[in-house]
Amino acid sequence: MIAKLWNRWKLQLILLLVLVLTILLPAVGVIDDYINLVLKYIGINIILTISLNLVNGYMGEFSVGHAGFMAVGAYTASLLTVLVVPEALNPFLFPLVIIAGGVVAGIFGLGLAFPSFRTRGDYLAIVTLAFNMIIKSALENIEAIGGPRGFMGMSKLTSLFWVFIWVVITVWLARNFIFSNYGRGVQSIREDETAAGLVSVNTRQAKVLTFVFSAFLAGIAGGLFAHELQFINPRSFTIAKSTDMLVMVYLGGIGSLGGSILGATTFTVVSEGLRSLLQVLGISQEWRQVFAPLMLILLMLFRPKGIMGLREWRFLIPQLDRKKEPPASKPQPEVAS
């Protein structure tokens, strides 16, 4: 009886325990401010990685512009916090503000889904890139939100507690999406779009859904990011940011939620470790910027699959699917031709 209950509820129990810990540990002082910050970054990066993995990994399209969605979410949420929501209500309406940021980013994602009907591969990469540049350029030109100087005045609302909740929600939503009918349609587009269309996958619908969902998640991450830093400017959301996301996706492995979590965690920890290392060695911090692109190149050359490309942690696979052959034993399909 107990064993059965444990099996049914263990995941929820563990999550609840961690949730309590996210409040307790920083409050008691077991984890100091720096570790707290790194943990929050890890969480935000996990959301971003899953967001990009949906488009690049599961759908096999190629987006280089997700920093643009992040920017939209960050600015929307920040503007709402500072200008619309009354000061006293801020901590309570924080989730709504973040969701609003995600929704607006999602609307932009809808806009970007339409070009993907006509173009694929390289050309879509250029479209997303242009989108990123346009967003950055537009933000720099709107004086009302600070222009190139950026925007500030948000209170520090992003706590470890909220980041953890959003990470769990993201993973849960993404898992349910991927293993739903729509999600399988999305993955069939990766393997062969024409064939997917022939077996009556509604490829347009799948693309719209994925782009909107992915943009929504990137917007959420942007909102959290903005309320952590309390200061955003257009330069935070350039191609360099998109490249960081690409590194995390390909490090963790495409088409894998577990991989996204591992990739984002590894990247953040290594990147922060490098900061301390450079400090100890007395080398300029600018060399840290060299690390991410170098890692991306080496990954592509020597391990394009990443840590766990196209494989999944068992507990992230819905019960009904678990009895089947593990996906790893299947021949590795070629991704994105």
Place this chain on the structure above:
Amino acid sequence: MQFYIQQTLNALQVGSVYALIALGYTMVYGILTLINFAHGDIFMISCYVAFFFSTLVISVLAGLPPLVVFVLTMLVSMFFTALLAVVIERLAYKPLRTAPRISAVITALGIGLLLENFMVAFKPVGPAPRFMPELIPNVIYNIGGVAVSNIQIVIIVVSIVAMVILDLIVRRTMVGMAMRAISWDKFTVPLMGIPVDRIISLTFALGASIAAVGGTLYGMAYTIDPYMGIRIGWWAFISAVVGGIGNIRGAMLGGFILGFVEIFTPVFLPASTYRDFVAFSLLLVLLIFKPTGLLGRPMVQKV
């Protein structure tokens, strides 16, 4: 009227540099269907090679006539930039030729950022903008109220000569024929005894050296900094796409179009900061409605 002639001249000056860089993008795309995102940063490196070499020459061999220094600087910049491009191609792109195409594009993006961030972190270069020493004494002529500098003329003339030479190489020589053959059919060409690897390396070298021509010319007129690879590189890239990526004459046309966009945006819009916005919107609209660019041929997807 004079104002518009003046601006047209400026547009031609900027546009010819864009066209020179766009050629590198378009040649590599034509032969490998790879968007070489690192090309803008290769152009940036060529500016720095020209900068360091010309500073060295002017300080060591002070008496040389300006024309010799100019030609020497350009040749050295072309040589080292071509070398860098070939090394990059051999180390990073060649192993990925059989991999999914996206891998190579991601690698190219990574190399571009790597070059840029390396130059920022590298102490002798650093993020500060720099001025190239004056290779040709600047003289400004006044023709009917329009100010024309000799550097402006040199930039436009040298660029056009370089473009004509490149066009001739691609259309009239055996090497050019081999390049066009590879872009036409990658699988049959090796059977005809064409050394594919060598031709591909040569394409990278050609694209990089023509970017170095642009780099040297650019350095004579503007300041250089490590971030220009992104700024100028992207504009050149848009030029290549606007003209129809893979099409050499299209790249030239696109370069001049983008030159006009850059110069005339501040004339019609309130601030010059809208330039990027206009250029990228142009790109986006074009890609949505005519993805193959102005002169490109449509690709038919085979099942």
